[in-house]
Structures are given as structure tokens and as C-alpha cells.
Amino acid sequence: xxxxxxxxxxxxxxxxxxxxxxxxxxxxxxxxxxxxxxxxxxxxxxxxxxxxxxxxxxxxxxxxxxxxxxxxxxxxxxxxxxxxxxxxxxxxxxxxxxxxxxxxxxxxxxxxxxxxxxxxxxxxxxxxxxxxxxxxxxxxxxxxxxxxxxxxxxxxxxxxxxxxxxxxxxxxxxxxxxxxxxxxxxxxxxxxxxxxxxxxxxxxxxxxxxxxxxxxxxxxxxxxxxxxxxxxxxxxxxxxxxxxxxxxxxxxxxxxxxxxxxxxxxxxxxxxxxxxxxxxxxxxxxxxxxxxxxxxxxxxxxxxxxxxxxxxxxxxxxxxxxxxxxxxxxxxxxxxxxxxxxxxxxxxxxxxxxxxxxxxxxxxxxxxxxxxxxxxxxxxxxxxxxxxxxxxxxxxxxxxxxxxxxxxxxxxxxxxxxxxxxxxxxxxxxxxxxxxxxxxxxxxxxxxxxxxxxxxxxxxxxxxxxxxxxxxxxxxxxxxxxxxxxxxxxxxxxxxxxxxxxxxxxxxxxxxxxxxxxxxxxxxxxxxxxxxxxxxxxxxxxxxxxxxxxxxxxxxxxxxxxxxxxxxxxx
Amino acid sequence: xxxxxxxxxxxxxxxxxxxxxxxxxxxxxxxxxxxxxxxxxxxxxxxxxxxxxxxxxxxxxxxxxxxxxxxxxxxxxxxxxxxxxxxxxxxxxxxxxxxxxxxxxxxxxxxxxxxxxxxxxxxxxxxxxxxxxxxxxxxxxxxxxxxxxxxxxxxxxxxxxxxxxxxxxxxxxxxxxxxxxxxxxxxxxxxxxxxxxxxxxxxxxxxxxxxxxxxxxxxxxxxxxxxxxxxxxxxxxxxxxxx
Ligand SMILES: Cc1cc2nc3c(=O)[nH]c(=O)nc-3n(C[C@H](O)[C@H](O)[C@H](O)COP(=O)(O)OP(=O)(O)OC[C@H]3O[C@@H](n4cnc5c(N)ncnc54)[C@H](O)[C@@H]3O)c2cc1C
Ligand code: SF4
Ligand code: SF4
Ligand code: FES
Numbered sequence: 001x002x003x004x005x006x007x008x009x010x011x012x013x014x015x016x017x018x019x020x021x022x023x024x025x026x027x028x029x030x031x032x033x034x035x036x037x038x039x040x041x042x043x044x045x046x047x048x049x050x051x052x053x054x055x056x057x058x059x060x061x062x063x064x065x066x067x068x069x070x071x072x073x074x075x076x077x078x079x080x081x082x083x084x085x086x087x088x089x090x091x092x093x094x095x096x097x098x099x100x101x102x103x104x105x106x107x108x109x110x111x112x113x114x115x116x117x118x119x120x121x122x123x124x125x126x127x128x129x130x131x132x133x134x135x136x137x138x139x140x141x142x143x144x145x146x147x148x149x150x151x152x153x154x155x156x157x158x159x160x161x162x163x164x165x166x167x168x169x170x171x172x173x174x175x176x177x178x179x180x181x182x183x184x185x186x187x188x189x190x191x192x193x194x195x196x197x198x199x200x201x202x203x204x205x206x207x208x209x210x211x212x213x214x215x216x217x218x219x220x221x222x223x224x225x226x227x228x229x230x231x232x233x234x235x236x237x238x239x240x241x242x243x244x245x246x247x248x249x250x251x252x253x254x255x256x257x258x259x260x261x262x263x264x265x266x267x268x269x270x271x272x273x274x275x276x277x278x279x280x281x282x283x284x285x286x287x288x289x290x291x292x293x294x295x296x297x298x299x300x301x302x303x304x305x306x307x308x309x310x311x312x313x314x315x316x317x318x319x320x321x322x323x324x325x326x327x328x329x330x331x332x333x334x335x336x337x338x339x340x341x342x343x344x345x346x347x348x349x350x351x352x353x354x355x356x357x358x359x360x361x362x363x364x365x366x367x368x369x370x371x372x373x374x375x376x377x378x379x380x381x382x383x384x385x386x387x388x389x390x391x392x393x394x395x396x397x398x399x400x401x402x403x404x405x406x407x408x409x410x411x412x413x414x415x416x417x418x419x420x421x422x423x424x425x426x427x428x429x430x431x432x433x434x435x436x437x438x439x440x441x442x443x444x445x446x447x448x449x450x451x452x453x454x455x456x457x458x459x460x461x462x463x464x465x466x467x468x469x470x471x472x473x474x475x476x477x478x479x480x481x482x483x484x485x486x487x488x489x490x491x492x493x494x495x496x497x498x499x500x501x502x503x504x505x506x507x508x509x510x511x512x513x514x515x516x517x518x519x520x521x522x523x524x525x526x527x528x529x530x531x532x533x534x535x536x537x538x539x540x541x542x543x544x545x546x547x548x549x550x551x552x553x554x555x556x557x558x559x560x561x562x563x564x565x566x567x568x569x570x571x
Numbered sequence: 572x573x574x575x576x577x578x579x580x581x582x583x584x585x586x587x588x589x590x591x592x593x594x595x596x597x598x599x600x601x602x603x604x605x606x607x608x609x610x611x612x613x614x615x616x617x618x619x620x621x622x623x624x625x626x627x628x629x630x631x632x633x634x635x636x637x638x639x640x641x642x643x644x645x646x647x648x649x650x651x652x653x654x655x656x657x658x659x660x661x662x663x664x665x666x667x668x669x670x671x672x673x674x675x676x677x678x679x680x681x682x683x684x685x686x687x688x689x690x691x692x693x694x695x696x697x698x699x700x701x702x703x704x705x706x707x708x709x710x711x712x713x714x715x716x717x718x719x720x721x722x723x724x725x726x727x728x729x730x731x732x733x734x735x736x737x738x739x740x741x742x743x744x745x746x747x748x749x750x751x752x753x754x755x756x757x758x759x760x761x762x763x764x765x766x767x768x769x770x771x772x773x774x775x776x777x778x779x780x781x782x783x784x785x786x787x788x789x790x791x792x793x794x795x796x797x798x799x800x801x802x803x804x805x806x807x808x809x810x811x812x813x814x
Contacts, residue, residue: 039620041678042712045627078676104687104747106701106708114696131701134709149686150813156678179667208622242599248625327625330644441611485616488583489660489668492615 001425003174003185008034008153008463009407010400011188012159013215016393017136017371018399019194020143021096022361025400026192027150030409034186035147036155036175038210042144045196045208046392049136049157050251050323053393054116054386059114066090068124070563074343075120076523077351077380079536080228082561084358085378089387089394097129098394105142107131119256122282122384133253133323139389140479146474150292158184158213161497162189163222163368163422166414170222174424178494181487183425187416189407192361193397194218195368198505200498202347202456203448206238206249213505214500215374219354220504224363226542227376227554229352229505230512231522232459233383234528236286238306238346245331247346250307250324252385254341255279257320259309260420262340263298267313269305279290286523287345290459294344304344309336337467347459348390350505351379351522352512356543359400360406366500367406369412371399377539381521382401433482438480440495447474447502455510460527469542470509478503507549512540515551575647576655577605579617583668589657590614596647602635603642608635618669626778629713633670634659639715639776647673661718671685672713676700680733683761687744687754690751704787709775716773716783722766723763732763735783741789745794755798764792 010026012019015037027033037044058064069090076080097115100108106114117126130140157178164172167440173186198213199205220226235435237250253259261279263269273289274281281289290305300306309317314337318325321336328334328341353376354363361369372392379387447470470542478500483493517531519525536552559567575596578589592613594605603621610617621631622645629643636650636657650656664672717737722728733741741758744750758764767788774783781787797804 039622039630040674043622043630045622047711048623048625048627102689104689104715104744104749105751106696106704109696109698111698111700113697116698131705131708133706137711138708145686148682154678156675179671179673206629210622210625243597244600245603245624323627330626331601332647442617445611483615489671490616491610491618494737495615565578 001422003183005185005187006034007187007413008032009188010190010192010403011036011186012192012194013173014044014194014196014372014374015041015154016194016196017139017389018396019044019141019192019570020140020147020182021393021396022152022192022194022371022403023152025397026404026443027152029315029404029408030445031107031404033152034155035152036158036160038157038159039155043138044140045183045211046136047140048249049139049257049389050249051120051253052130052386053097053121053139053389054126054127054384055097055129055390056090056125057094057097057115057117057129058260060117060566061199064125064127067566069093069127071567072123074380074567076382076384078382079380080520080539080556081380082358082377082557083563084557086359087563088398089391091377092394093390096390096397099220100142100393103142103146105138108332109137110230118253119250119280120385121255121277121280121286128256128386132319135389144175149250155184157164159494159497160218161428163218164245164416165365166221166416168366169414170365172416174421175474176428178489181490181493183428185416185421189410189413189415190367190369190403193368193371193374194372195374196397197350197373198502199347199350200508201447201451201502203452204238204247205347206235207347212501213350214498214501215370216508217504219363219370220508220542220544222365222367222368223544224365225355225356226352228380228509228541229508229542230516231351231381232347232509233283233349233351233522234281234287234345236290236345237307237343239332239541240300240342240344241302243330246556249346249348250329250341251321251322251385254309254324255306257309258312259307260311261286262306262308264300264553269293269298272470282382282386287457288524290343290345300342306340307343310338310340317556331444335526336527341558348525349373349383351383352379352509359398360402361395361442362402362406368402369437370401370552371395381523389514393516428497431481431493434480434482436479436480436482438482438483440478440492440499443474443478443481444495444499444502447471447499447506451506455506455513456525458524459513460525464510467510468501468507468514471503471510481555497525508542511541511549511551515553517541575652576606577609578655578657579606579609579670580659581617581669582666582668589659591655596652600647601643602645602647603631605647606642606658618667618671619682620671627711629711632713632715632718634661641713641715641778644778656808659781661714663718663724665716675731676686676734677712677717680737681740682736684740685745685752685754685757687747688752689749693749696748699797704743704746704748706781707746710739710781711747711779713778715776715778719772719776721770721772728763728766732766733761735788737762738764738767738788738791739781739783742791745791755795759790759799761797764788764795765774
């Protein structure tokens, strides 16, 4: 078979904040750069980011510094973070934000005309640059326009489903156009994965349909290592009512602006769990606290707790949280300037991901790079709010540069093996040839239910084992799915591919969670409720060995003395 | 709760027809929930575009009971559910399949717009400057305004007229406190701002409540007029930043 074929020095898979920033960087090296995305340009999940982007600009709190941001990030991550990533992130985030403004972005201002910063959980100082609660939109539009005028080729509504190697090196990828179902082959020197997270494996999630862990799964199948997969962040405040919007995010900005959490006894229950930081405690802590309140019967009518911002002047609420105001008014008939919201935990962010080199974003496979939510290491056991948007631009830039440098040194394009190509195409078409009544939507619903119930906020060995065997069953059923209709824009067919990624990611999360016999950050084991020093020195590593998922551990990289001292001083 | 009947357009560029589906409803439900129900239980190949389900990404535009709207923001309790609810794709763009249109023309137009061009000596930016431009920058590119604008919808002027969405974008650039490009020529000749006769249909459908006509198009028209008929005034505007 012959397929539509394109050649690029660097192919970037994903057009969220990380992918676009990587594309701009790679293109600035005079290379041919392609960017693919499952949806239209500008619709990636990053567009939904609300609260802000963290950087120690010290505009509002002059005492802030990269050192404090570094310490906060490490503490939030329970010291499992890759220290070098946390350091680069803290040092470079302010420059990346100034750069966004140089490219036309506009953030809210302090009275003397500097970029305004707001408070967020786990950050010692007011640190989040923002534009109301539409920060992600501002970022993605800026990067999108910058990218379009940097000469990159954009392939919209094209889904990549397999990567190819030549010897040990990345050589290409195959995908399909949504609009006509036709296959497309990319021959490349380097690939940057920027595919975002995998929240759609859970029933209650803030994530969009695209977040199915494709990049995690593509990297895993190509033989790359994944780390920290057991850490899945449940954001404490998702909407709980009405049913159709369950899980939809309520930005931490609400608490940053002074929102209070109460139970049905009108108690500010965070007093019981973290009296010092209260509502601005870290996300793992607030999620567990809400979960516990609800479980012990002190929840709101629809199984959440109350989040109240109505004590602030209505005008201020509308100004600082405009999209929250509309979201509740339009979708839940709640006027947040007058009454409390009902909120509960929602699956939100994957700390785990492709293991990368901090400076270049290189994975453990030559020519394969990763940045943004699909990469692991930066956030350790728990991510602080606002640290993702900054992660996207800091490491998007670095991975773009890393891939460009790698591609420049490669004299020839590696070859994509014809047989492998044919096999990938055949596998993808197979559901049309099958008959039977296995349906991808039904399997997806069962996966979401199992992940929610068995691999959720609180975990036990028994539940995790049940979850793993359910995933095994679903994997076998997914291999028998039959699809009807044509290849043109067929969502059922599309879901077959997404499902495969979600199953891989779910298996990795569950198996890594089983391996970590302690509670740390976002990973809470009822059967091992305490921190265990031994595990505090280990990352859990997931990789494919002889077609099987292999779980191992590797030591957390050792920090240089000066950073150790910094943390000691900052206790 | 009772079932509601949805008449959803099924077909492609070659033609098609509306098909009826009975969908059980629940409190707070939106049209996109019904479409997902149909996909998940009745017809897995029903094509629809969506991402956020929170009115933030502008993907799920369609014509619900004949009105251009975001499906994820169209509450069933705001529609008469004793009659079938019709869901059709946007009419102004070529159909790919079912509810999904080919909106690529918009992305081509966007590429032609002279990009942000920072001035050399940047002034301090204050909140008022940000607020003024944010109205335009909050556009989620749903293209509903493009769908409803008669210049594009009935008169097929896609070659001569960029449509309201891109006047919003142009306004965002032109009123950016640090931008120094001159887009008057572009607005007059390529963007075809003269075609707009200020019927305000675009403003009415904008889910972000951007005052497309009053705050973007009319000021841009004035700018173009100044540039071509009152160059002195235009020059002063440029010089003193009353952009
Ligand atoms: C509602 C919400 C609010 C948030 N608010 C904040 C906040 O205020 N501050 C903060 O720091 N973080 C926030 N986050 C987290 C942050 O937005 C995300 O972690 C971040 O946007 C991820 O960006 P990304 O570039 O890695 O991936 P994404 O933006 O998810 O983009 C992924 C891209 O990859 C493409 N893709 C995926 N798979 C494939 C494939 N197989 N083939 C081709 N393309 C593919 C997609 O189409 C998409 O273009 C929020 C998250 C949510 C859900
Ligand atoms: S006001 Fe102008 S741009 Fe808006 S719909 Fe009418 S003609 Fe079109
Ligand atoms: S201006 Fe309004 S209607 Fe037009 S594309 Fe933007 S958000 Fe949609
Ligand atoms: S799905 Fe994003 S606007 Fe409707």
C-alpha cells in the first residue's frame, strides 16, 4: 500500500501549550517542523486552564525567589521530584512569561503596571500570573499565532497511533485523518511527545475527550520508560451537580481569591486536617479531606462539600472569576456571588509520564523527546497548582531545542520498515473486519467505573488487584471490538484507539500503585497509611519487557549539596 | 423523567437527512449530553466535534432548533421538550459528516492577518489596557458569528470578507497597547470590512458576549475611514497611542 507521506526533521505530537512552545523553538532552528493534533488548532486541553501560571516574578510579594519556588515544588512533590527539573522550572519560568508577553499575551496587572500574581495552594508567596480565570486561553492563542507565523506545518484532526524505530532510533509515525479515515505516514529524525494527560480513564474527571494517555502509551510501546505513574492528581474541587457536568473543574483560583470550604454543619473542616494552610493546603490533602467529610456524612446534598466565595463583593467575583461565574450560572443555576457552590474531587492531572532528561527532554529512546503533562519527574508525588502551565513553556522550549539539536546531528533520515507500517495499518483497520457485539463505549464505561472505584483517591492491595484483573479482562474484550459504518469521522472507531491507550495507562497506574507500599502525595494506601523512608528514595518505573508490563524501581536522583542546604534552610 | 425526541442531521457532503432518536433526560442536561447518549448507546458512528463540555473551547457549535449555539451550553430546560429538538450542523461551512463541518477556511484566513508586531519602546501596561483588549482575546473561536453572518451565509463572500470572528481578532491586535502594525490597508481591501452593514446578528450569537459590532467592527471601520479619508487624524491616533 502507498500512503500519504510527509517528511519533517522534527515532528511534534500535540498542540497544547507544551507542543506549541516546542514547535516554536524547533522552528527557530531553521528545521522543517510538523505539529499534529487530535482536535482543531487552539482546542487542546491547555485552553481550559484557568487559575494561572506559576513563576517567582516577585511582583506582588517581593520576597519571592526561584529558590522558594523550588522548595515549594519539592515539598509539594514530597521530594520525589527530579530536582534538576524542579530547579530549571523555578529558574526559567519568569523568563518564559515575559516572553509570552513579548509575543502579545496580556496578563492582569498590579496597580503599578506589573504582572499581577495570585495565591495558590502550596505556594509560599503570591505567584500565579493570570488573566481572570482564562489563563490557558491566553497562552494557547499567543503560542498558536506565534507558531503559525514561525513556518510550522500543522496537521489538525490527525491522530497518531504508532511510532516506528530504525535500530534503536526513532524513524517515524503513522496516523489517520479524522475527516476521511485515510492513513498518513511521517518520516522524521526526531519526535517530541506533547500529548497531555489521561484523565479520561476515570469516570469523574476535569479532562477533555482527548486526554487518553496516547503519548504515554506510544512511548511505552516504543520501549521508553515511564515513571511515577502511581501519582494521579485528584483536584479537590470539581462540580458535583447537575450530573452532566460532574467533574468539571472549579479553579483553585476560587480558594486563591479567598473562597472557603464548609461541610453541612457549616464548619470550615480544613481546620481538622491542615489548620495552618486551611483552604490553601496542597491538592492531595484537600481532596482527601473532602472525601473523608463526605464519607463520614458531613457532605452537601449531592455528595460534595460547600465552597463559598459569596462573602466577597459581587463585582470582584465577576471580575476575577468570570468564567466560574458563568459556568455555575449557565450550567447549574447557581449564582456564586450569592450562594455556595457544591464541589468534590475530580481526576485532573497525571504526575507520571515519560522519563526524560531534565535539560533536553530526551526520553530513554534515541530521538524521542517528551514535554508537558506526558512527561514525568517534574512534579514528583503531587503537582502544585499553576506549576503545569509553567512546566509547559519551560520544558516545551527545552524539548524543542533538544529535538532540534538531535535532528541537526543526524545526517540521514532513518528508515521506516515497510512491514511494520503495514502491520500498524492493518491493526488499526481490524475493527471494521470483525463482527460480534463488543462495543468500545461499553468497555470505556466499565474501565472508568473500575478506575474510579478501585484505583481512586484511597487505595488498598485488594482493590488494586481487582482493578488489574478487570483491566486485563477489558484488554481482551477491546481486542475483539467490532465497528460498523465508514472510516470518515467515525467516533466509535476513533475510540478503539483511545481505549487502547487508556488501558495501557490504567494498567501502569494500577501496577505502580500496587508496588508503592506507602502513602505519599497523591497516592494514599489505606493498608500503608504512612510515609516510608525507603520508598521516599525510589521512583517506580514502568516499561515493556518481552511484551509484558514490567515494574521496577530506580533511585531518586541525588541532589547537589547546595540544593540540599536550600531545602534544609527552608523547612 | 420522560424521553425527549432529537432530530439529528445525519449525512455528508453528498446529502443526508434528519434521524429521530429518543433520549432519556436528567436534570441540568445539555444538548451535547444527548448527542453523547446517542453515540454511546444508539449510534456509535454519529460524528460530533467537542472538547471541553464547559463552553471554553468553542468546538461544539451547531444549529439547535434552527439557532446557532454551543451544544454544551444549550440546556434542555430552556428548550420546548414536548416537540422534537432539531440538531443540525452549521450551514455556512461545508459538511464533513453529521454535525461536523469543515471549518479550515477560518484557519486560512487567520494566517493572512498581519501578526502582532511589538513597538520598540513599550509603555507600562495597566489593568485598563488589559481589560479593553481582553474582550477580544476571550474569543473561543466557535465560529458561530461566522455561521450567522449573512455576508458569508447567504452571499458566500468568503473570498472577499473575513467575517466577524476575524474583526474581533483584528481589534485585539489593533487595540493592543504594544502593537505597532498598520492593518488599515488589510482591513479595507483583504478583510473587506466594507461588506459589513452592522446588522448585529453576530453579536447576538456570541457565547462569550463579545460586543462584536459595537466594540470591534465599528471602531475598526472608523479607523479605516480615518486612514483613507482623514490621514491627519489617523496619524495623531498612531502617534499618541489613542489606538
Ligand atoms: C480544567 C483545567 C484547568 C486547569 N488549570 C490549570 C491552571 O490554572 N494552571 C496550571 O498550571 N495547570 C492547569 N491545568 C493543567 C494544565 O492545563 C494541563 O496539564 C496542561 O494544559 C497540559 O498541556 P499539554 O501541552 O501537556 O497537553 P494538552 O494541552 O492536553 O494538549 C495535548 C495535545 O496532544 C494532542 N494529542 C494527544 N494525543 C494525540 C495523538 N495520538 N495524535 C495526535 N495528537 C495527539 C491533542 O490533540 C492536543 O493537541 C488545568 C487542567 C484542567 C483540566
Ligand atoms: S454585523 Fe456585520 S459582521 Fe456581524 S453579522 Fe452583520 S454583517 Fe456580519
Ligand atoms: S467572536 Fe464570539 S461568536 Fe465569534 S468566534 Fe469568537 S466567541 Fe465565537
Ligand atoms: S465542548 Fe468546548 S465549547 Fe462546547
